[in-house]
Amino acid sequence: MGFSDGDGCKRCNCKKTKCLKLYCDCFAAGYYCAQTCSCQGCFNSPEYEDTVLDTRKKIVSRDPLAFVPKTLQRVGESPASDVQDINKSTPSSARHKRGCNCKKSMCLKRYCECYQSNVGCSDECRCDGCQNVYGKKEEYGSHKHIAIAEATNDIPEISFDQKVDTILHSELSIPYNMTPFTPLLQYSDLGKDAFHSRFSYGRCGQAPEADIALSATHEKPSILTKSSDNHKMVGETCQTIPDLVSSNVQLYNCNSKSIDGFLPHRHGNDSLSLHHNPRLMAVACLPSQTTKVMTNDTSCQLCPESGSFSSLSSRQLCSSPITSVVPFGENKRPNDLDSDSRCYNISEDDDMPEILKEHPISFSEVKVRSPNKKRVSPPHDHFREIRSSSSITALRGGRRFVLKAVPSFPPLAPCTDGKSSPSKPALNSNNMK
């Protein structure tokens, strides 16, 4: 359970776990421990990057959603409304990714993860006597289903684009005041060009940049980092994902050689936005043909109003474990995007790879592993949405959309005062393995 100081960094007090388990808030949040942590025998520092990475891999192999932000934006509600007053408002449109399991606290204390995240309980919660002031689970259950219905073809007056937008919005919207989150930006050129991109790597507000290059596609991505410190993990991390998750959702940059248009632009110390609003569209893809780009401690938000991605400071974020398939068709049909629209049009992909035309993917292939039987959330509902929305594809020449859930696996973002002291415990492999 986290506590943080003003700069948004977690502070932990771990004594036994060496800050290498999810008990440790710093570790769980994707941060290295800070000097101000009171932890003992901490291994969660850049010094032990390899150990940290190993541990993270193991945890993710057990629970692909382990490092996913804890709260999700709800369908059909603008996060902007939640942002009006970060300190006072209730992000009523958010919910905890797995729900809580409170028995005694009635979801009225910070023992409750929902309450702690300032979100209401949902029907995914298994809490007893829920009195969550941000919303009792019964209230949210009905709300969600309404929202899902809105995202489907069941409501004929909603346009195709609106439906897509609804889905994208629901998955990408990021309420404030949530768990820090590192977005997973994924890219597929579907066997075409490799691309280069930059992403920032933050230390709770600072953002040393790393250059990465990805090679596509039928293999695990090869990600080269060219950065000053601690960035190797990003590549390693990304490589683990395809093995760990049977499904994923990706951002695609179709036909592009760079995603510069998606580069985060930093405003001040820890506020980022992604400009240039590359046109987005959902495409079909084969899971094996994906390459992933992971950004760091900034999160991307698909802003319905501006039609652009933006990124929020790590402390202000939460996001979904599910991301929509959102390719960047920078050279295609510029008119597809309404200039001021909330919607991203789904384009016909003229140069859609043959393999995609010949091997349509059914939703039966979409699955989300949830090793933690107790609370894996995912995506039943999301996939209901998606499944429903998939009927949309019939409207557009039989295009199939495969939206797969991918666990966010945020690269560690050491706090500004992240530990790098020499007084670290000696690395003992016995402790780590």
Place this chain on the structure above:
DNA sequence: GAGTTTGAAACT
């Protein structure tokens, strides 16, 4: 600040 309670995470 010490002790207790709580529920998530980890383990069996």
Place this chain on the structure above:
DNA sequence: CAGTTTCAAACTC
């Protein structure tokens, strides 16, 4: 996979 243990944060005094 259900039950149990461990853990660290939240809470109380």
